[in-house]
Amino acid sequence: MSERLAIEELLHAEHLPHLWCPGCGIGMVTGAFLRAVLALGLRREETVVVGGIGCSSRAVGYIDVGTVHAIHGRALAFATGIKMARPEFTVVVITGDGDGAAIGGNHLIHACRRNIDLTCILFNNRVYGMTGGQLSPTMEAGRRASTAPYGQTEPAFDLCELARAAGATFVARGIAAEVRALEKMIRQGIEHRGFSFIEALVPCPTEYGRRNPPAGAVDMLLSDKARAVSVSEAAAMSQQELQGKIVTGILHHDSDKSEFQAGYAELVARVQGNRGTLGGN
Amino acid sequence: MERWHYHALQEAIDSSTLLVQGNRACALGALDAGVRFFAGYPITPSSEIMETMAYELPRVGGVFLQMEDEIASICACIGAALTGTLAMTATSGPGFSLMQEAIGYATMVEAPLVIVNVMRVGPSTGRPTAPSQGDVMQARWGTHGDHPAVVLAASNVADMYRLTMAAVRFAQRFRTPAILLADEVVGHMRESFSTELIGRYRLTSGDFDFTPSYVHPEMVREVHPPHVLGSKTHPHVTGLMHDETGFPTDDPAKSDQFLRQLHDKIGNHRDELCLYDVKNEGKGRVCIVAYGSCARSARAALRLAEQEGLPVEVLHLYTLFPLPVEIIQEVARRVEFMLVPELNLGQYAREIRKMAENWTTVISMGKVDGTLLTPREIVDRVAELIGKYESV
Numbered sequence: 001m002s003e004r005l006a007i008e009e010l011l012h013a014e015h016l017p018h019l020w021c022p023g024c025g026i027g028m029v030t031g032a033f034l035r036a037v038l039a040l041g042l043r044r045e046e047t048v049v050v051g052g053i054g055c056s057s058r059a060v061g062y063i064d065v066g067t068v069h070a071i072h073g074r075a076l077a078f079a080t081g082i083k084m085a086r087p088e089f090t091v092v093v094i095t096g097d098g099d100g101a102a103i104g105g106n107h108l109i110h111a112c113r114r115n116i117d118l119t120c121i122l123f124n125n126r127v128y129g130m131t132g133g134q135l136s137p138t139m140e141a142g143r144r145a146s147t148a149p150y151g152q153t154e155p156a157f158d159l160c161e162l163a164r165a166a167g168a169t170f171v172a173r174g175i176a177a178e179v180r181a182l183e184k185m186i187r188q189g190i191e192h193r194g195f196s197f198i199e200a201l202v203p204c205p206t207e208y209g210r211r212n213p214p215a216g217a218v219d220m221l222l223s224d225k226a227r228a229v230s231v232s233e234a235a236a237m238s239q240q241e242l243q244g245k246i247v248t249g250i251l252h253h254d255s256d257k258s259e260f261q262a263g264y265a266e267l268v269a270r271v272q273g274n275r276g277t278l279g280g281n
Numbered sequence: 282m283e284r285w286h287y288h289a290l291q292e293a294i295d296s297s298t299l300l301v302q303g304n305r306a307c308a309l310g311a312l313d314a315g316v317r318f319f320a321g322y323p324i325t326p327s328s329e330i331m332e333t334m335a336y337e338l339p340r341v342g343g344v345f346l347q348m349e350d351e352i353a354s355i356c357a358c359i360g361a362a363l364t365g366t367l368a369m370t371a372t373s374g375p376g377f378s379l380m381q382e383a384i385g386y387a388t389m390v391e392a393p394l395v396i397v398n399v400m401r402v403g404p405s406t407g408r409p410t411a412p413s414q415g416d417v418m419q420a421r422w423g424t425h426g427d428h429p430a431v432v433l434a435a436s437n438v439a440d441m442y443r444l445t446m447a448a449v450r451f452a453q454r455f456r457t458p459a460i461l462l463a464d465e466v467v468g469h470m471r472e473s474f475s476t477e478l479i480g481r482y483r484l485t486s487g488d489f490d491f492t493p494s495y496v497h498p499e500m501v502r503e504v505h506p507p508h509v510l511g512s513k514t515h516p517h518v519t520g521l522m523h524d525e526t527g528f529p530t531d532d533p534a535k536s537d538q539f540l541r542q543l544h545d546k547i548g549n550h551r552d553e554l555c556l557y558d559v560k561n562e563g564k565g566r567v568c569i570v571a572y573g574s575c576a577r578s579a580r581a582a583l584r585l586a587e588q589e590g591l592p593v594e595v596l597h598l599y600t601l602f603p604l605p606v607e608i609i610q611e612v613a614r615r616v617e618f619m620l621v622p623e624l625n626l627g628q629y630a631r632e633i634r635k636m637a638e639n640w641t642t643v644i645s646m647g648k649v650d651g652t653l654l655t656p657r658e659i660v661d662r663v664a665e666l667i668g669k670y671e672s673v
Contacts, residue, residue: 012517012528015528044515045511045512045513045515047515048510048511050360060517061517061519061528061529064515065515066510066511066515066516067515067516067518068360068363068510068517068518068519069517069518069519069520069521070356070359070520071356071383071386071520074352074353074356074383077348077352077353077354077356077357077360078356078357078359078360078363079360080320080346080348080353080360081318081320081346081356081357081358081360081361081362082360082361082363082510083360084318084344084346084357084361085318085344085360085361085364085366085368086364086366086510086511089364089510089511106349106350106353107349107353110348110349110353264344267339268339268342271339271340272339272340272342
């Protein structure tokens, strides 16, 4: 079976065309995710994708596995409940920079800390697209937004640094212009037993590009590509040389740290094994 | 051995009477009703529910999670509920406020879920260890949009047990969040607790199958087909307005139909959902309508009133929402006054007034100083009302 046919089977054709704007990078990364699902041979009944609110989270409406379109910022909390109730499921969270790093930032750091076996793909377009181009916590200082008409003055989050510091055991960053590399990262992230955080930089020509040159979709992809350096390249560069660059690849991978659900299962086994001594009879 | 532990209790309650705290009884009711997933965040005066679940759930192979806040807690519960796991969370006013958006989501996606709110004096941080009934209207209208609500109120330790079971039953049968309210004092007080006591207050007719299941055999008709994660249909679940397929719709006719259907599945079953108890039925000129701790004061006030020759009856409500319209109007037709003692400034009295004012005079008796309404205070007010009536 060709990949193309199988990809179509993973999509709700009746709900297409999708709602994303021309030139949007979300579809490219969603495609990478679907190819990763195919490559891993995941069963649809035991695969659940949870999205929050925003442009990227709407991907869940097109993907034909178990999908939950949750409330703003809380996709990781929903996913935590699903994974703990059904440990055999593969649970993936699709979120954006507003959903995952602003309103949902607290859940992100705690999911990282727990090292629960979820894969979080954060589509970072550095703007609130769906609500009309407001500033996001990943927007670089000086950029303009509908709520920062004079340029925004806050520093931006480095989300991969945040995830690593908070305890995530698989941390990777990719760009939409290098979608094959992203597909591989997502595949590895899903295979990794622990919390996997994958930041995918995507262009938003409609709400970001219109206020911040370069404006066009292709130029935005090329701009990210020009700034991208691999982890190995970055290792040989000074802090000064890394200014303005986007470090891509697998930034952190630790397979030794205890995974949350497995740890809980051990606790249950221990407590149930000891019922006679702990119990009330 | 700590006496409140579930396994100890299971064996002991058949043969003896134990002293059990309200919050513990709530957790025990949840376990007996098949709740196997609890996610929560500590808050006074509800924490003992969570602590009991932390101890007991691993022992029965269930899941206990202490989440980073109340929003995460209820969202984790909804996630579990969508897989067909029976889930519950417990909190108090400030945490209950944080949960409101998710309560609307659970209502919208028809996820069965139990939320316990042990009420403290508010607004804001208020008085965390003082009893209150200030969250009654928040329980009804806290989340945005037009939505139905199932809200129960516990008045004693046995209630905490059996109303938690009732909440589980309603959540499953109606596939909706069910809210159990308790005043701080009900959560924290310790009382005699036995199967005999529970049985004496049997609330619902017939036996109920408490087997945890998302597709409950006794599910009411007026719901969309359940979409269970992990099933062969690998469904889509969304808080957007959706049709029976689970996918979003902007169709005005379908939106209208779904929203009305959500209301009808609660409103059409008031006879089953509205739990109450009438004391001294038909013998009062004044009916004291009460719930929670005030219902206990009202029951004691009834005994005082009888001694003092005052014609009083008591309507004890266990279900606040859906509104028990039929019994309120039935009582309103025969009494001169309905007196509504509450630990708030008349939140539920306003609801009763809307239902009853065509037939009777509804008097609100609110108290918000963080102390209980005493039977004496209630009887004095009854005497005053009757005296006033006599003098007209």
